[in-house]
Amino acid sequence: MSDTHAQSVAFVRETEIPPAPPPEAQSGAVRWMQQNLFSSVFNSILTVISFTFIAWLVINVYPWFANGIWQADSIRECRELLDGKTGACFAVLTERWNQLLFGFSYPVEGYWRPTTAFVLLLVSIAPVLARGRLPNAMFILTAIYPFLAYWLIWGGTIMTPVVALVGFVVGYMAYSRLVTRSFAMGAFGGTAAAIVTWYLGGFLVDAMPNFLALAEVPSRSMGGFMLNLILGTVCVSLSIPLGILLALGRQSNMPIVKGICVVFIEFIRGVPLITLLFVANVVLAYFLPPGTTFDLILRVIIMITMFSAAYIAEVVRGGLAALPRGQYEAADSLGLDYPQAMRLIILPQALKISIPGIVNVAVGLFKDTVLVSVISMFDTVGMIRGPIQQSTNWLGIYWELFGFAALLFFIVCYSISQYSQWLERQLQTDHR
């Protein structure tokens, strides 16, 4: 300290320099434009071209929106109303609104059921997404939601989902009793207890088919954006845990487990989703004993879940590999066993690294649900290309319908992506 002082020249300021405002060009819009839009000749040319393009787009598209017709019964009526002007025929959206959202054979008087299920979905995933900012009691709703939603959408007696739920609860209780002795015993006992409960509960369901029953709606009546949402939520929430298990299995020391996981992942990743959907639609029927009806939606859910689980497994494996070996060793050296080390130390960190990748797969999966239109299911795209575009009233209408479908998907996918960015910021604790 004193050394440096001794070497520097003595200097003491006697007058204060008064504060001055920044020079004009340093701040404000002019400076921003100079820096960002016109910083070089090349940049200026790009700016001019881009602005011209945007202006052209707005000038051409704006009248199409502004002149849009919202009330009409057919494309002919639309054209008459437009009277030669350019303009969109949004009337198809208002007239076919319910079909776009629910498909064409869901009973009209039951529309409130999927709508309620959708609202409850938002409420019940909130505590999962908000990470401890909401009361823990809300997790009860999350736990019963799948059963409630099934009852609301498919109908039938409430006993079916209740028995299913009770089976899980009984199985879990048996598991937690027995797992203290050994994991294998817990797993086996839990499964057995659940199966027995379901078997016995089956009689109860048969005995009272009208207890708190909603009109039954068969799976083939599901359609529209509702079908995309059902497939999307169910498959995402099933494929994340399955993907994690596959990733852990692939890292396992047990050669059989590892082998099964590797073969599964590599096989699924090597096959296009469309192929799997055709398998679900046609081929599976050959393998099933004749006369069994194995719900088509269930088959499709299984296929899409397997498909995205394989991708999620690879994403999670990347996250696992990115963790330093020291984390595994520290967990081991403290005496944590394998499940504890995974759940408390390894997965929280590996999943955090994997969030962008998992979200990528989830968004992709959600958009891929429109592929079911290829196996003649009437999801949003299936409805548009089938019943709506082929009706005589709306023959030849494209932009409005597909634009609307794109908007629906964009809203969902953009929200997912915004959420994941928020989550990543929340989990930022390492301050590296």
Add this chain to the structure above:
Amino acid sequence: MTENTAMQVSEEVAIEIRNMNKWYGTFHVLRDIDLTVQRGERIVICGPSGSGKSTLIRCINALEEHQKGSIVVDGTVLSSDLKNIDKIRSEVGMCFQHFNLFPHLTILENCTLAPIWVRKTPKREAEETAMHFLEKVKIPDQANKYPGQLSGGQQQRVAIARSLCMRPRIMLFDEPTSALDPEMIKEVLDTMIELAEEGMTMLCVTHEMGFARQVANRVIFMDAGQIVEQNEPEEFFNNPQSDRTKLFLSQILGH
């Protein structure tokens, strides 16, 4: 220091290693290791890089598997039986060169995790124990920070506290100070000296010769996977027997 070396060493055996051998593939890392550690003994292991020091102490809590010979820790034979391995690991604390704290948990959570999940201690009690040991390593005020917000020396002291929270009977240290700046080395060594004075059984891989002179009962010199020489610190430093030891000591004390 004479006072320290005179500290009680009981006749009870804490670790007994017999004729232990380990290979990495075909590479023979540890050859015929024989080592008996009494309860309360403080042993410093040194030797050139790659001589197998880390491998040796990692074998003691089964982070590495040995292929031949036997290791008995606290009366429990180390075999491939997972029950025994978990038992030994919960009795043996370990500190690593790179601390290996859990970055997604706070300091307090780092310290309470294993007691809660392995020992099934109630959370309140585990937190009290954790605060006790954090006070001992002199950083109770950092309890709610994350590891990434602490200096290297503080992180290593947290790592020591984390191990101590399991109330281990034996502590293993693998070069706990070699990733630290000089001024932080002292704070970590002070913590370790305090621990030694309380009679903890310690095995410590380190090149801090001052520390070895002050606390060790025995210094072990390893080279090429073998124990070449072991002796009391005074004898070891002043009167080394083998040429390899002399060369090594002249290199690290020499400059």
